[in-house]
Amino acid sequence: MSEAASSEQLLLRLEGFEGPLDLLLELARAQKLDLARISILALVEQYLAVIEGARAVRLELAADWLVMAAWLAWLKSRLLLPAGSPEADEGERAADVLASRLAVLEGLRAAALWLGARTLLGRDVFARGAPESFVEIDRSRFRLDMPSLLAAYLGALRRVQQAARYQPAPLTIWSVQDALGRLERLLGSLPDWVSLEQFLPEHLGQPEERRAALASTLLASLEMARDGVLWLRQEQPFGPVLVGRANGGTASTETG
């Protein structure tokens, strides 16, 4: 078979090759030589011939084919130089690199063949088709540990505390009823006109509590004034409200 003819055949099968190295490997094998002793120059020329042929028939070639062709053309130019020049040495080294890359690939191809020739599970031998599982998943239990118990307890306490903080602080409310009682009790010992504030209970802490008690006492005094138990007097707007005993002192007799 002539070299041209074999190139023709390769051209027809070009699409079947896995990239330029694959083709080079095939060409090298066609030389029927140990890969260590193949003629890189011959290989290069064959490759370039195939690419030329592909171009001639306008075969779409992927970029890596053309990149390899360009590199091989460069390599060829170096290999054709008389030995001894730096450029020629460069070419020799590049040829060695190419040869060793092909050798590695050849080794891997042999490994792939070796693997393919193994007794293959699913092709030559078969494993159990209906495996049985003895594994049971038990999800009935709970993961319990002290930290989460305590964290939950603290969480609950804190939440309850927080809820409590939103409630208005329990005020000591001096109700109108309380004020009525106190007014009636103190009215008997009243010497003369006395400021309404004198009737406020002792031990009032918060200012709000004091204001609330003042309001209750005022309401109580207004009620008692309406009933005629006492008189109220105010000299000027926002001035002190003065309380005086009504004539007759019925208040003390009424409350008994």
Add this chain to the structure above:
Amino acid sequence: MEEEPLPDVRPAAPAEAEPSEMALRLAEALIFASAEPVPMRALGQILPEGEEVEVVLAALARRYAGRGVELVSVAGGMQFRTAPDLGPSLRKVIQQPRRLPRVAMETLAIIAYHQPMTRPEIEALRGTNLSQETLDVLLEAGLIAPQGRKEAPGRPTLWGTTSHFLAAFGLASLSELPRREDLLASPPTPT
């Protein structure tokens, strides 16, 4: 080393013809490798000419009798199955404990610290309703149990933790629970 030392134990089936070793091996391999039970018809197709499917299966079943794996006839055909008596030894139970829901954990903690207590007392402490579901989860897990009834109107059930609760949390006794004061060592100071 002795190999199959007792030919007299394995009674050579008398009248019935012994199937060929190849037929036996093929049936064995096919039933082994099939994902589904192997119908008689499929066995007939693969067995060498002149082999009776029933005879081959009977011989195969005899081979596996008493072994760790048995040949059984199920709907649709023949199948190998693990000998039933080995199930318990081979069973591997994988515990995948769940997390106790937060509400349940809170309720459990409250009961642990304040037991015995009634459901309304739990609700008062948590400041919210206690769902029956939560109570059921704790009951089913064996973490709480009724501990008598409160001498109060309606005689509500008193709840307390169980000894399983102690075991689950690695406590020797309830007194090993950290003291409340220690838990609240630095209370959020209300300003």
Add this chain to the structure above:
Amino acid sequence: MEEEPLPDVRPAAPAEAEPSEMALRLAEALIFASAEPVPMRALGQILPEGEEVEVVLAALARRYAGRGVELVSVAGGMQFRTAPDLGPSLRKVIQQPRRLPRVAMETLAIIAYHQPMTRPEIEALRGTNLSQETLDVLLEAGLIAPQGRKEAPGRPTLWGTTSHFLAAFGLASLSELPRREDLLASPPTPT
């Protein structure tokens, strides 16, 4: 039914003891039940106290020698498989996975020998692009898997073979892969 009929055959055996029938059955059942190789450790866990895994396995392998199903040591564990000589008959009736194309086989070989390696490294070795299809075929077959990322710019994924790769090709470990030099020593003779 005779159970352990001959005390003189079984116990008392000196150094290399015959395993108990129960140990044999348990190992047989566990390996038989699994579609994957069963690790030695798993076997050790289910065997009765005092039984040597190796001894049990040796006895089990002897029992199955020459049968339709065989005991093999593969991918670091034990597996029952149909006898290789039955493959052609079984292939006709048992569904098989798709054959791997040549590119996939070569890529698999590259990964097997050079793992862990990145996709660009595979491509550099082959001198051409690696199609996504090829990678997908190997991934779907469970033969390769990502094995972390390379500490390099872009942190590319590193690929390696799986334990299923070992099982599929009947290898006990990666060290059973032949050296490539040995493979090339006798090159495929061109006719």
